Amino acid sequence: MSTLSVQDHHGVHHDEHGHEHHHDTFLTKYIFSQDHKMIAKQFLITGILMAVIAMILSILFRIQLAYPDKAFPLMETLLGRFAPEGRMDPNFYLSLVTIHGTIMVFFVLTAGLSGTFSNLLIPLQIGARDMASPFMNMLSYWLFFTASVIMLGSFFIEKGPAGPGWTIYPPLSALPKAMPGSDMGMTFWLVSMVLFVASSLMGGINYVSTVLNMRTKGMDLWKMPLTIWAFFLTAILGILAFPVLVAGVVLLIFDRSVGTSFYLSDIVLGGVPQPFEGGSPILFQHLFWFLGHPEVYIVIMPALGISSEIIATNSRKPIFGYHAMVYSLVGITVLSFIVWGHHMFVTGMNPFLGGVFMITTLIIAVPSAVKTFNYLATLWRGNIRFTPAMMFAIGLVSFFISGGLTGIYLGNAALDINLHDTYFVVAHFHLVMGSAAIFGMLAGVYHWFPKMFGRLMDEKLGYLHFWITFIGAYLVFFPMHFMGLDGVPRRYYAFTEFESFERWLSVNTFITWAAIMAAVAQVAFLFNFFYSIFFGKKAPQNPWNSNTLEWTTPVERIHGNWPGEIPTVYRWPYDYSKPGHDEDFIPQTVPYSETMSSNLPHDFENNPIGLEEHNKWTNTQRSNEEVK
Amino acid sequence: MAQIQQQKDRVDYTPKKFVMWLIVFSSFMMFAALTSGFIVYVGGKGKGLDIAIPPIFLYSTITIALSSVSMFLASRAAKRLQFSTQRLFLWVTIALGIAFFALQVNGWSQLVGMGVYFVNPNASQSFMYVFTGMHLLHIVAGLLLLLNSLVGSYRNIPQVKRVFWMEMSAIFWHFVDIIWIYLYVFLLLNQK
Numbered sequence: 001m002s003t004l005s006v007q008d009h010h011g012v013h014h015d016e017h018g019h020e021h022h023h024d025t026f027l028t029k030y031i032f033s034q035d036h037k038m039i040a041k042q043f044l045i046t047g048i049l050m051a052v053i054a055m056i057l058s059i060l061f062r063i064q065l066a067y068p069d070k071a072f073p074l075m076e077t078l079l080g081r082f083a084p085e086g087r088m089d090p091n092f093y094l095s096l097v098t099i100h101g102t103i104m105v106f107f108v109l110t111a112g113l114s115g116t117f118s119n120l121l122i123p124l125q126i127g128a129r130d131m132a133s134p135f136m137n138m139l140s141y142w143l144f145f146t147a148s149v150i151m152l153g154s155f156f157i158e159k160g161p162a163g164p165g166w167t168i169y170p171p172l173s174a175l176p177k178a179m180p181g182s183d184m185g186m187t188f189w190l191v192s193m194v195l196f197v198a199s200s201l202m203g204g205i206n207y208v209s210t211v212l213n214m215r216t217k218g219m220d221l222w223k224m225p226l227t228i229w230a231f232f233l234t235a236i237l238g239i240l241a242f243p244v245l246v247a248g249v250v251l252l253i254f255d256r257s258v259g260t261s262f263y264l265s266d267i268v269l270g271g272v273p274q275p276f277e278g279g280s281p282i283l284f285q286h287l288f289w290f291l292g293h294p295e296v297y298i299v300i301m302p303a304l305g306i307s308s309e310i311i312a313t314n315s316r317k318p319i320f321g322y323h324a325m326v327y328s329l330v331g332i333t334v335l336s337f338i339v340w341g342h343h344m345f346v347t348g349m350n351p352f353l354g355g356v357f358m359i360t361t362l363i364i365a366v367p368s369a370v371k372t373f374n375y376l377a378t379l380w381r382g383n384i385r386f387t388p389a390m391m392f393a394i395g396l397v398s399f400f401i402s403g404g405l406t407g408i409y410l411g412n413a414a415l416d417i418n419l420h421d422t423y424f425v426v427a428h429f430h431l432v433m434g435s436a437a438i439f440g441m442l443a444g445v446y447h448w449f450p451k452m453f454g455r456l457m458d459e460k461l462g463y464l465h466f467w468i469t470f471i472g473a474y475l476v477f478f479p480m481h482f483m484g485l486d487g488v489p490r491r492y493y494a495f496t497e498f499e500s501f502e503r504w505l506s507v508n509t510f511i512t513w514a515a516i517m518a519a520v521a522q523v524a525f526l527f528n529f530f531y532s533i534f535f536g537k538k539a540p541q542n543p544w545n546s547n548t549l550e551w552t553t554p555v556e557r558i559h560g561n562w563p564g565e566i567p568t569v570y571r572w573p574y575d576y577s578k579p580g581h582d583e584d585f586i587p588q589t590v591p592y593s594e595t596m597s598s599n600l601p602h603d604f605e606n607n608p609i610g611l612e613e614h615n616k617w618t619n620t621q622r623s624n625e626e627v628k
Numbered sequence: 629m630a631q632i633q634q635q636k637d638r639v640d641y642t643p644k645k646f647v648m649w650l651i652v653f654s655s656f657m658m659f660a661a662l663t664s665g666f667i668v669y670v671g672g673k674g675k676g677l678d679i680a681i682p683p684i685f686l687y688s689t690i691t692i693a694l695s696s697v698s699m700f701l702a703s704r705a706a707k708r709l710q711f712s713t714q715r716l717f718l719w720v721t722i723a724l725g726i727a728f729f730a731l732q733v734n735g736w737s738q739l740v741g742m743g744v745y746f747v748n749p750n751a752s753q754s755f756m757y758v759f760t761g762m763h764l765l766h767i768v769a770g771l772l773l774l775l776n777s778l779v780g781s782y783r784n785i786p787q788v789k790r791v792f793w794m795e796m797s798a799i800f801w802h803f804v805d806i807i808w809i810y811l812y813v814f815l816l817l818n819q820k
Binding site: 208 | 642647650651653654655659665668749750754755758762
């Protein structure tokens with residue numbers, strides 16, 4: 001009892017203490033905050049703004065694709081020299097495609113997704129006061145912010161932003177004079193990405209160290225929610241993959257600025273032979289895709305983790321195959337490092353090597369399918385609550401299936417030679433990693449909004465947002481499969497010069513209008529999000545009746561997360577609808593001794609004393625029954 | 629309790645030390661990528677290094693290996709509360725680190741003297757400069773960490789903190805040492 005009173009004593013004085021020593025000014029609370037919850041919000045809001053910008057860019061180039069011969073005077077007003085006489089400049093089109101891809105893949109779906117939810121949920125769900133290094137965490141956000149500013153800043157330089165595609169293949173990216181988009185804009189891109197990688201590494205290193213070292217009492221690895229497993233493995237992927245991109249980019253910078261020939265050979269520019277000799281552009285592709293492929297799992301795995309948690313919570317059922325879910329994440333993590341060659345089937349790769357990459361690629365379908373089936377099995381006969389978060393999580397499963405299936409086709413070297421760089425590829429990855437990951441992110445926003453802001457988002461707007469976005473995404477990306485099968489190449493400015501592709505113009509127009517519809521639907525989200533921050537309905541402590549630790553923290557979101565001692569964890573996070581319990585959820589902090597009526601023998605696998613107590617209790621119950 | 633917990637957090641440096649290990653891993657990945665790039669380049673283009681590595685790189689290797697020894701001695705002294713010995717060996721380590729830096733830069737000028745330029749149609753020779761250059765950046769970072777420990781050893785700070793900073797710089801310094809030995813052996817194996 002004496003310990004209890006000591007705790008109370010300190011608990012009461014904590015606030016006072018905080019005011020005396022923390023000096024929470026506006027600057028330290030909202031700007032240079034070291035609190036993981038505030039950093040998460042910073043990442044989220046920056047990520048949302050970047051997503052809106054990248055979405056507007058995509059609408060701009062969709063308009064070009066739908067109306068290649070039409071002049072839009074408004075466009076000249078908006079874009080100035082990038083759209084002379086209302087017609088989009090071809091080089092600017094390439095820049096739009098490049099920056100759209102870069103922002104979406106890195107700034108939204110890597111930093112915006114991992115940055116937000118790893119920061120928010122890792123300390124909260126494993127029971128830690130903050131990250132391993134809060135200072136590095138803050139630095140991670142500010143490097144990301146600087147990288148965003150530089151990336152967007154490239155729109156304001158004379159020759160426009162980078163244009164060689166988000167994969168920045170040399171020689172196009174290595175020769176500043178090759179095209180306007182290879183000049184200053186490319187330099188900005190490289191500088192921005194170096195800062196971005198530094199930010200990602202700092203974040204990832206923090207996440208891994210926090211998960212491994214700072215779990216609360218009782219939280220062993222097999223009691224961690226699947227979100228944490230996903231964030232943890234994602235961070236490992238980042239730590240191993242991003243330095244490889246740095247190596248590739250360093251060599252590219254030397255080729256661009258110093259004149260080395262790592263990637264360049266036999267170049268003739270405007271009729272003038274260039275001095276570069278002996279380089280190999282394929283080398284860059286190897287280095288890039290060694291990062292690039294793990295990167296797509298960096299994008300999708302957090303979304304998968306988030307949807308595991310949301311689907312289990314809102315199906316009111318334990319996640320189906322928890323261990324299988326973890327092992328499939330581990331499998332994806334390991335396999336993702338040995339499949340990068342499937343992006344390079346048409347580089348003249350040795351067919352035997354191509355065969356090896358094909359097999360490893362197809363093996364990834366196994367853990368992915370395990371995850372999909374487990375989602376479906378979790379939903380099966382669940383007591384489903386269709387919250388907006390749940391809708392988006394189910395949407396993720398839908399996109400993951402429909403986009404994943406085409407991955408099996410693209411993974412085959414023989415088929416890929418035909419489909420490479422067509423709209424089939426565009427359709428594939430926009431569904432499986434684009435739409436799926438953004439749906440995972442949106443699901444996370446709807447689900448953990450109360451944890452971030454202490455308020456609830458409006459459900460009706462959420463449903464509106466979901467249905468239009470869901471239908472819009474399919475209307476945009478599904479027709480692209482057929483374009484790709486017909487051989488329509490990606491990244492082209494206009495197809496009017498190709499007689500065989502002209503018949504796709506009507507489809508392109510259709511896609512553009514679907515995209516505009518989906519884009520307008522995001523206004524519902526943006527309004528809902530920003531309005532609810534200030535005027536949303538006040539959230540209760542545990543609005544979704546969820547089991548995980550973050551819902552045991554007070555709604556006020558204090559520094560240090562828990563006012564008193566960090567709670568101890570006794571059980572896994574998925575005890576939903578456990579037979580024999582009076583409620584349909586049992587939080588992780590409830591010991592088995594308080595839930596005798598719902599305990600099962602396998603709850604005590606490594607706990608003989610507990611098992612003995614359990615048997616004693618069931619025997620007593622049975623004898624009581626007999627007496628009756 | 630919150631206060632007690634916070635004080636406990638302040639003493640527990642394990643997660644922060646783990647952060648340093650992860651930094652080491654990610655740095656290692658970058659060097660692994662560069663050397664793999666070298667292998668892919670040489671394999672694809674059939675152009676090797678085709679030079680004998682100048683002996684100065686052997687001397688620099690010995691220098692940095694010695695600096696690891698002095699780093700170890702400094703760490704041990706710090707743990708045994710022998711602060712003057714700690715300072716002495718830290719100074720020695722920093723001196724050896726700077727000597728290594730100078731030797732490497734001198735190695736570059738010797739390479740240039742041999743006609744092995746950075747801007748080179750045989751990029752495997754350009755890789756020499758990238759390996760050593762990226763490594764020197766790590767040396768600079770390591771020297772900054774060492775300086776931090778040195779400043780800490782002169783100031784009156786808690787022993788845990790002193791040892792923590794020593795361990796942070798020791799992990800990193802031994803790592804840059806091992807990475808250099810890896811690069812040196814890699815270059816030796818590929819020299820002709």
